[in-house]
Amino acid sequence: MTDGPVLSVRNIRRSFGEHAALDGVSLDVAQGEVVAVLGPSGSGKSTLVRCVHQLEPIDSGAMYLDGELLGYEHSAGGLRPLPPKRVAGQRRRMGMVFQQFQLFPHWTVARNVTEAQVRVHGRGREEADERTRELLARVGLTDKADAYSRQLSGGQQQRVAIARALATRPRIMLLDEPTSALDPELVDEVLTVIRDLAAAGLTMVIVTHEIAFALEVADRFVFMDRGRVVEQGPVADVLGDGRSDRLRTFLSRYTQQRGTAPETRARV
Amino acid sequence: MTATAAPPGVGDVDVATARHRPRPWRWLAGAVIGVLAAQLAWFVTHNDRFEWPVVAEHLFDPNVLAGLGTSVLLTVVAMLAGSVLGVLLALGQLAGFGPVRWTCTLYIGLFRGIPPLVQLLFWFNLAYLLPRLSIGVPFGPTFGSWSTNDLITPLTAALIGLTLHESAYMAEIVRAGILSVDPGQRDAAMAMGFTGGQTFLRVVLPQAMRVIIPPSGSQFISLLKGTSLVSVIAMTDLLHAVQVVYNQTYQIVPLLIVACFWYLVVVTALSFLQQRLERRFGRGQRTARGEWQA
Numbered sequence: 001m002t003d004g005p006v007l008s009v010r011n012i013r014r015s016f017g018e019h020a021a022l023d024g025v026s027l028d029v030a031q032g033e034v035v036a037v038l039g040p041s042g043s044g045k046s047t048l049v050r051c052v053h054q055l056e057p058i059d060s061g062a063m064y065l066d067g068e069l070l071g072y073e074h075s076a077g078g079l080r081p082l083p084p085k086r087v088a089g090q091r092r093r094m095g096m097v098f099q100q101f102q103l104f105p106h107w108t109v110a111r112n113v114t115e116a117q118v119r120v121h122g123r124g125r126e127e128a129d130e131r132t133r134e135l136l137a138r139v140g141l142t143d144k145a146d147a148y149s150r151q152l153s154g155g156q157q158q159r160v161a162i163a164r165a166l167a168t169r170p171r172i173m174l175l176d177e178p179t180s181a182l183d184p185e186l187v188d189e190v191l192t193v194i195r196d197l198a199a200a201g202l203t204m205v206i207v208t209h210e211i212a213f214a215l216e217v218a219d220r221f222v223f224m225d226r227g228r229v230v231e232q233g234p235v236a237d238v239l240g241d242g243r244s245d246r247l248r249t250f251l252s253r254y255t256q257q258r259g260t261a262p263e264t265r266a267r268v
Numbered sequence: 269m270t271a272t273a274a275p276p277g278v279g280d281v282d283v284a285t286a287r288h289r290p291r292p293w294r295w296l297a298g299a300v301i302g303v304l305a306a307q308l309a310w311f312v313t314h315n316d317r318f319e320w321p322v323v324a325e326h327l328f329d330p331n332v333l334a335g336l337g338t339s340v341l342l343t344v345v346a347m348l349a350g351s352v353l354g355v356l357l358a359l360g361q362l363a364g365f366g367p368v369r370w371t372c373t374l375y376i377g378l379f380r381g382i383p384p385l386v387q388l389l390f391w392f393n394l395a396y397l398l399p400r401l402s403i404g405v406p407f408g409p410t411f412g413s414w415s416t417n418d419l420i421t422p423l424t425a426a427l428i429g430l431t432l433h434e435s436a437y438m439a440e441i442v443r444a445g446i447l448s449v450d451p452g453q454r455d456a457a458m459a460m461g462f463t464g465g466q467t468f469l470r471v472v473l474p475q476a477m478r479v480i481i482p483p484s485g486s487q488f489i490s491l492l493k494g495t496s497l498v499s500v501i502a503m504t505d506l507l508h509a510v511q512v513v514y515n516q517t518y519q520i521v522p523l524l525i526v527a528c529f530w531y532l533v534v535v536t537a538l539s540f541l542q543q544r545l546e547r548r549f550g551r552g553q554r555t556a557r558g559e560w561q562a
Contacts, residue, residue, distance in 0.1 A: 055455050084464055092461030102456035105552045106474050116460040119470070148552030168461065 004067055005030050006172050006203050007052065012061030014044075014051055021047040023227035024061070029172065029205060034198045036214030036235070037207045039224035040250060045207040046099075048224070049174040052205070053096050054087055065093060066171060092120055095165030099177040101157040103149035103164070109136070110145040113164045121168055128167075135163040139193050155186030159193050172203045179210055211251065223247050322522040326513060327529065335509025336530045339495040342505065343534075346430035347488050353431065354438025359468075361443055372439070379436035385497050387433055392425040392501040426498040434491055441483045445476030477549040485542040489535050506530055 005028040014022040021044045029035050037045045050056045052063055054071050063070040070090055072079050082090070103112050110132050117128035136142050139159035149157050158178055165173060178194065179187045191213050198204065198217040208214050214221060215235045222232040223246075231244050238247070312318065326332055360372035379387070395416035404410030449472050457467040499508035510523040517523075 050455075053459055055459060088458070088461050088463050091459055094459075096456075096459040098452060098456060098459075100450075100452055102450070102452045104453065104456070104471055104475075106549070107552070115470070116462065119466060120461040150552055164460070 005064075006033075006066060007205070008064040008067075009048070009052065010062045010064075012048075012051060012058045012063060014047055014056060014058050020227045022051065022058070025224070025227070025229055026061075027222060027229065027232075029203060032201045032203055033220060034202075034204045034206065034218045036218035036221045037205060037224060038209075038211060038214060038221055038250070039230075042226075043224040044227040045224050046176050047227075049096070049176050049205060049207055053094055053174055054091060055096075065090060088120075092116075092168055093171045095168070095170035095173040097158070097161050097165050097173065097175040097178050099180050101149070101154070101161045101181070103157055103160055105149050108146050108148060109141065109152070109160050112149070112160060113167050116164070117167050131167060132163075135166055136160075138166075138196070139163045140189075153186060154182045155189045158182065158190045162190075162193055162197075166197075172205065173197065175204060175206045175208070177207050177209065179208065223250070225250075317521060318525065319519060319522040322519050323525050323529075326510070326523060326526050329509075329513070329526075331504075331512065332506070332509045332526060332530070335504050335506040336534075338504060339492060339506040340534060342426055342430060342495045342498065342503075343488065343492045345427055346434050347491055349427075349431045350434030350491075351438050351442075351484070353435035355442050355473075357435060357439035358442035358446060361439065362446065376436045376439050379432045380440075382433075384429060384433045384494055385500065388426060388429040388497055388501055391429045392420060392422065394420050394425070422498070422501045422503040425501055426495075426503050430491065430494065430498075433494075434487065437487055438484065441480055441487065442476070444483075445478075445480035446472060448479040449475045474549060478546070478553065481542060481545050481549060485538065488538055492531065492534060492538075 007027070007029040009025060009027040011024050011026050012022055013020065013024055023044075025044070025048055027035070027048075037048065039045050047056065051058050052070070057071075062072070068090070071082055071087060073082050073086075103109075104115075107115065110129075113132040113135055114125075114128045117123045117131060118125060123131075132145075133142070136145055139162060141156060141159055141163070144152060144156060144160070149160065152160065162175075162178075175194065179190050182190065187210070191210065194204075194206065194213075195217050206214065206218065215238060218235050220232065221235050221238050223230050223238075223244075225246055231247050237243070238251070243251075357372045357376060360368050361376070363369050363372075382390075398416050400413050401416050401419055402410040402413035404412075453471055453475065454467055457471040458464075462470065495505050496507040498505050499511070504512075506527055510527045514520045514523040
C-alpha cells in the first residue's frame with residue numbers, strides 16, 4: 001500500500017469507431033474517498049468504470065491501482081499488454097457492481113458470494129462460508145442464502161451483487177449505475193447499503209443518476225459530458241456559484257424531473 | 269366515477285358456482301382417438317404375420333444383443349468425442365483470431381455438408397489416398413509409421429466418420445448455447461477475477477447447457493439411428509445383426525420389430541437421462557408452467 005491515490009486514471013481515451021466515448025479523462029481517487037461520477041446519458045461514465053476494470057481496452061493514456069500500472073507491463077522490448085492471468089489478478093483487487101446486477105442465475109445466493117473467494121483467492125470452504133454469512137447479514141439477506149437470484153427482487157439482487165463484490169475485500173469498489181435498473185421503491189434499500197459502505201471508509205467510485213444521494217455520500221463529484229470531465233471538486237461545490245453552465249443545466253433538468261431541488265434533498 | 273348504489277343484479281353471482289362449459293369437439297376427438305387405438309390394438313394382436321413368437325425368440329439373441337452393443341458403443345463414443353470437439357469448434361468460431369475462425373467455419377461446413385454414409389466409405393478407403401500414416405515433425409524426421417490398412421478397421425473408420433459428422437452439428441448447437449448467455453455474465457465473472465477458462469467452464473457453459481441439451485438429445489437419437497449406416501463398411505450393428513438373421517429365415521417383419529424394439533428402448537432410456545440433465549441445468553430457472561426448479 002502506498003500513500004498515493006488508490007486509483008489513478010491519466011488522460012485515457014476510448015473510441016468506438018468515430019465516436020470518442022472517453023476523450024482524455026483523468027481522475028485520482030484517494031484511500032477512503034467516495035467519488036460520484038455524474039453526467040447525462042452517453043457522457044462516458046459507464047465506459048470509464050468499465051475501462052478501469054479492464055472489461056474494455058483503452059486506446060491511450062494509462063491507469064494505476066496503488067501505483068501499479070493496470071493492464072500493461074514494462075518489458076525488455078518496451079511496454080506490453082499483461083497476459084490474461086495477470087489482468088485477472090489485478091481485477092481481483094477491484095470490486096464491480098453492474099447496473100443489471102449480473103448475479104449468476106445457476107448458483108444460489110450464497111454460492112454467488114462464496115465462489116470467487118474459493119476459486120480465485122484460494123480461501124478454504126469454511127472461511128469463505130463464514131465471510132459469506134457475514135456479508136449477507138451486512139446487506140440484510142441472511143434468509144435468502146439458499147435462494148436463486150431470479151427468486152429475488154431487483155433490490156435484493158443488487159444487494160447480493162454488492163456482497164459478492166465485497167467478498168474478496170477489494171481495494172476499491174466501482175459501482176456502475178447500481179440503482180438505475182430498479183423500481184423506484186427498491187432504490188432506497190440499495191442506497192442504504194452503499195451509504196453504510198461509505199461510512200465504513202470503503203474507497204468507491206459511484207456512477208449514478210441519484211444526484212441527491214451522490215451529494216450525500218460522496219466526498220467529491222466528477223461531472224462528465226461527451227467523454228470529458230467537465231468539472232470536478234468537493235461535493236459542496238456542485239451547488240456553489242462556480243459551476244459551469246453545462247452542470248447547471250444538468251442539475252436543473254434533474255430538479256424539474258424530481259420536483260425537488262437537489263439542495264433540499266441533499267440535506268436529508 | 270363516484271360511489272353510488274350498485275345497479276340491480278350486481279353482486280348476486282359467485283363464479284365459483286359455475287359449471288363446466290360443454291366441449292363437443294373434445295368429446296369427438298376423444299372418440300376418434302379411442303376408435304383408432306382399438307383398431308391398432310386389434311391389428312397388432314390379431315395379425316399372424318407379426319409372428320410374435322419369432323420376435324420373442326430373437327429378442328435376446330446373442331448376435332442381436334452384440335449388434336445392439338456395437339450401436340450403443342458407437343453412439344456414446346461418437347457423441348462424447350463429437351461434443352468435446354464441438355465445444356472447441358464453437359469456441360474457435362467465436363475466437364478473435366481470423367484464421368482460427370475461418371478454419372472452424374470451413375470444417376463445420378465441410379463435415380456437416382457431406383452425407384455421413386459418404387464419410388464412412390471415405391474413411392474406410394483412406395488407404396487409397398494415404399497408404400501409410402506416420403507421426404513426426406512436419407516435412408522433417410518421422411518417429412513412427414503404420415500401414416493405414418492396419419489402423420483403419422471398420423470400427424475406427426466408423427468412429428472417425430460419426431465423430432467428425434457429429435462434432436460439426438454439436439459445434440453449431442454449442443455456439444447457439446454460448447450466444448444465448450447474456451454477455452454481462454461474462455463481464456461479471458471476469459470482473460470477479462475469474463480467468464477466461466474459469467469464466468467459460470463455470471459461468472458461461474453451465475448456463476448455455478439449458479439451450480444445448482434439448483437439441484443434443486435429438487442429435488444423440490439421430491446418431492443412434494445413423495449407426496445403421498455402418499453396415500456398409502462391414503460392421504455388425506443392430507440393424508445388420510437382424511438382417512443377417514432374416515436373410516436366412518426370411519422372417520423380415522418380426523426381425524425388424526426386434527430392431528425397432530431395441531432402438532426404442534435405448535431412445536426412451538436416453539429421454540429420461542435428458543430430462544434429468546435438463547432439470548440439473550435448469551436450477552434457478554422457472555419452468556414453462558411457472559414452477560421454480562431447484
